[in-house]
Every structure is written in structure tokens, then in C-alpha cells.
Amino acid sequence: MLTLSKPNFIQESVPLKPHNSFRFQATAGYFAIIDRLESLELALKWANSNNISITMLGEGSNLLITGDIDGLVLINRLQGIEIEEVGDQVQLKVSAGENWHQLVSFTVEKGLAGIENLALIPGSVGASPVQNIGAYGVEVKDVLVSVQVMDRQDASLSWIEAKDCGFAYRDSHFKGAWSERYFITAVCLALSRQHELKLSYGGLAKGLPNDPSLQQVFDEVCAVRAAKLPDPKVIGNAGSFFKNPIVSNNLYQKILDEHPDVVAFSIDDSNWKLAAAWLIDKAGWKGFSRDGVGVYEKQALCLVNHGADQAECLLRLERDLKSDIKLKFGVILEREPVQLGCLPSF
Ligand code: EPU
Numbered sequence: 513m514l515t516l517s518k519p520n521f522i523q524e525s526v527p528l529k530p531h532n533s534f535r536f537q538a539t540a541g542y543f544a545i546i547d548r549l550e551s552l553e554l555a556l557k558w559a560n561s562n563n564i565s566i567t568m569l570g571e572g573s574n575l576l577i578t579g580d581i582d583g584l585v586l587i588n589r590l591q592g593i594e595i596e597e598v599g600d601q602v603q604l605k606v607s608a609g610e611n612w613h614q615l616v617s618f619t620v621e622k623g624l625a626g627i628e629n630l631a632l633i634p635g636s637v638g639a640s641p642v643q644n645i646g647a648y649g650v651e652v653k654d655v656l657v658s659v660q661v662m663d664r665q666d667a668s669l670s671w672i673e674a675k676d677c678g679f680a681y682r683d684s685h686f687k688g689a690w691s692e693r694y695f696i697t698a699v700c701l702a703l704s705r706q707h708e709l710k711l712s713y714g715g716l717a718k719g720l721p722n723d724p725s726l727q728q729v730f731d732e733v734c735a736v737r738a739a740k741l742p743d744p745k746v747i748g749n750a751g752s753f754f755k756n757p758i759v760s761n762n763l764y765q766k767i768l769d770e771h772p773d774v775v776a777f778s779i780d781d782s783n784w785k786l787a788a789a790w791l792i793d794k795a796g797w798k799g800f801s802r803d804g805v806g807v808y809e810k811q812a813l814c815l816v817n818h819g820a821d822q823a824e825c826l827l828r829l830e831r832d833l834k835s836d837i838k839l840k841f842g843v844i845l846e847r848e849p850v851q852l853g854c855l856p857s858f
Contacts, residue, residue: 515651516561518542519554530573531587533634533744536823538584538853540567547589547609548637549697553667556695559584560610566664567852568695570608572637574643574750578823586706588638593618601702603657604676608638612645620730624703626655626713628726631733634744634751638696642686643848644679648733651714653679655701659686661694669697682755714848723828748817749808750849753830755842767841777843789813795840797833805829827855 526543529535542564546552559566567582569575570595589609596603602624606615616631629648639645640652641659656674663670686696707726711717719732742749759767764784768773771794775787792798792812799809806822806829815826834845 514536514561516558519544519551519558521545521551523735527609528572528581528585529576531569531585532575532577532578532750533748534750534815534826536577536817536821536826537821538577539580541582542584543587544584545587547591549590549669551658551663552586552590552662552695552697555584555586556662556664556667560665561790561799569752570639571611571634573634574639574849575758576750576823576826576847576849576851577663577829577853578851578855581853586695588636588697590638592698595622598606598702601704604701604703605660605698606637606701607698608636608660610637611635612637612640616730619703620726623705623726625705625707625709625726626650626701626703627652628730629713629716629733632732632737632741637699639698641677641679641684641699642850643682644684646682647737648716649710651679651681652701653677655703657702659696659698660698661690663692664695665762671700687850705736711743729838734808742808742814742816747808749814752813752846752848753789753815754792754813755848756785756788757791757845758783758785759843762782767843770827773853786843791837791841791843792833795834795836799827807833823853 520546522542525544526540528538528540544555549755559627566586567581567583568586568588570588580762585836590607591609592607596607612635613632615637616627621630628646628651631647634648641656644650655675658671659677660669660671709729716732720728758779761782776784779785789812792807797807798812800807801818803825804818805826806818808814808816837843837845
């Protein structure tokens with residue numbers, strides 16, 4: 513393949529601290545902010561012809577950067593929202609670099625229901641299918657029609673239907689096998705003017721009047737989240753650091769015998785989903801702090817960075833927390849954010 517010369521919008525040796533919500537320091541070998549599909553194509557062709565790997569980031573709010581990234585880091589800032597009436601649905605084609613919360617706010621203003629429970633989730637629209645973002649009984653897969661991708665081999669664009677994306681709890685093919693194959697460039701969502709609101713999760717309905725409006729649900733979700741989740745602009749974090757673990761009936765019964773207050777949800781005849789926050793809280797870690805990192809004082813599922821420069825301290829905390837939870841409950845916690853960069857050894 514012909515070796516292409518570097519487009520001048522690609523910079524060298526750029527610090528990534530402003531581009532990850534944990535605010536850990538690391539350096540990108542090459543770096544560019546992408547606001548047009550043409551630039552993405554140029555960057556891709558240059559990197560492919562020089563055998564340089566590419567990492568695409570949105571707002572870096574579900575990331576754990578544990579070391580420098582030698583290849584090219586692209587920040588997706590593709591903008592644009594198109595609205596189309598399709599039967600009784602309203603479909604929105606949204607470019608991947610739009611901010612997720614601003615999109616939710618925009619849809620609520622327009623009277624479109626479907627993603628109001630996902631208000632105030634940090635990050636970009638393009639990141640939403642990767643981990644199938646979810647909150648208060650709604651996941652993005654519930655309203656997703658398709659995802660537009662650029663193929664990393666030949667820069668071709670295509671739409672993949674939602675049913676083919678392998679969506680599961682905090683998971684999709686984009687988080688796994690497809691991370692090396694595609695960039696997400698846009699999503700298509702189907703929303704509705706008929707307000708079928710989902711209020712059954714946890715305490716959501718408690719703070720609302722009977723028959724609430726879309727705006728009231730949005731406001732309540734924002735209030736509940738702001739009260740217990742750390743604002744990444746103020747304190748470094750990546751939302752829930754662990755997934756809620758799914759355990760067998762046997763293990764659930766064993767934990768229940770010892771702890772009648774365990775918080776768990778039945779998944780099917782043989783499995784239960786446990787509240788990881790409850791396990792961490794019960795084990796005494798909530799509010800724990802060490803070496804500049806810690807467990808958030810108002811929500812035990814969030815690990816936070818109070819001022820550490822590198823992720824190493826957080827990895828040590830994760831290791832100790834996981835082994836304590838394994839010892840106390842027999843449960844193995846699984847990390848939720850995506851890890852990038854080489855692993856420091858300890
Ligand atoms: N709990 C505790 N201690 C705590 C916090 C919670 O014991 O410090 C118990 C409470 O009894 C509560 C239960 O754990 O009933 C569950 O807590 P919560 O409702 O806050 O939800 P979560 O399971 O901890 C999940 C998502 C969040 C999402 C909320 C609301 C995951 C990994 N996390 O958290 O998503 O906002 O439900 O739907 O599924 C994220 O993914 O980054 C995220 C924040």
C-alpha cells in the first residue's frame with residue numbers, strides 16, 4: 513500500500529487528561545478532533561497506509577486510561593440531528609459526536625418520549641450503543657433502530673440494524689469484536705409523541721405526581737442522578753465502575769441467609785442480579801479513600817479520582833476491593849468502563 517503523508521489536522525504527542533472523565537494523564541502518539549466525515553476518512557487512510565492503530569473516543573466518560581496510547585487517538589465531534597416522521601414514530605438520525613444529555617434535553621423539549629430516563633448520562637451519542645447505556649429501567653437498545661458505521665478497512669459507510677448489534681446488559685458487539693472493525697458515525701433512534709413513560713424502576717415514581725409529564729420525568733431523573741452520582745466536571749469518575757453481577761440461585765440463597773437485606777432482582781428461574789453497590793457498601797468500602805482515589809461517598813458503585821495523576825492507584829484499589837468482595841460474598845465483580853493503554857505492573 514502507498515504510504516500517505518500525515519494530514520495537517522493530525523497533531524503529535526497530545527495529553528489525554530482533558531479527554532477522559534477520570535482525568536488520568538496519558539499521551540496520545542497522534543491525535544485529531546474529527547468534526548467531518550471527510551476528515552475521518554483521511555485520518556483512517558493515512559493511519560492504515562502507515563500501519564498506525566486508531567482509537568476513537570467520544571467524551572471519554574466510560575474510559576479507564578492506564579497508559580500512553582502509541583497510535584492515533586481520534587475524538588469524535590461529528591455534529592447534526594435530522595428528524596423524520598415514520599408512521600406514528602419520530603425517527604432521529606443523530607451524529608455520533610453530539611452530546612448525549614443535550615440530545616435527551618432536545619427530545620424532551622420537542623415532546624418526544626423514549627430516552628427521558630437516560631437524562632444526565634455523561635458522554636457522546638456515538639458511545640451510547642457501545643455499552644448499551646441504561647438507567648431507570650430503560651436501555652438505549654429499546655429505542656435504537658440502527659447504527660451507522662465506517663468500516664476501518666475501506667472507509668465505507670453502512671447502517672447496521674439494532675437487532676444485529678448483540679445488545680445485552682452494558683454490552684454490545686461494538687464493545688467486543690467490532691471495536692477493531694468499525695467506527696460509529698451516527699445512530700438512528702425511534703421516539704414517540706405518545707408518552708408511554710417508564711416509572712417502575714426503584715424510587716423514580718416516588719418523587720413524581722400521578723400521570724407526570726415528560727418534562728417532569730426528565731427533571732426527576734436529573735435530580736435523582738445529581739443527588740447521588742458524582743459530576744465528572746467536579747470529581748473524576750466514569751459512572752458505575754462495576755457491572756451488577758449475575759449469580760446463581762444457590763449463591764443468592766447463601767448470601768440471603770447471611771444478609772437478609774441483600775438487594776437483588778430475579779433475572780430468570782436460575783439467576784439473580786445483585787446490586788454491586790450494596791455489596792461494596794455492606795463490605796464497608798463506601799467513602800473509602802487512599803492515594804488520591806476512592807469509593808464515592810454517596811454511591812458505592814462509583815470509583816472516583818480525587819487528584820491522582822495516573823490510573824495505577826485506582827487499579828490497586830480495584831484489585832483490593834474485588835478480592836474483598838470475593839472473600840465476603842463469593843461474588844466476582846466485573847469492571848464496566850473500557851480500558852485503554854498499557855497496564856502498569858504492580
Ligand atoms: N445501594 C447501596 N449502597 C449504595 C448505593 C446503592 O446499598 O451506595 C443499593 C440500594 O439499595 C439500591 C441498589 O443498591 O437500591 C441499586 O442502586 P441504584 O438504584 O443507585 O442503581 P445501581 O444498580 O447502583 C444502576 C446503573 C446506573 C444507573 C442506575 C439507575 C449499572 C452498573 N449501573 O446502578 O448506571 O444510573 O442503575 O438505573 O447497571 C452507569 O452505568 O455508569 C450508571 C451510573
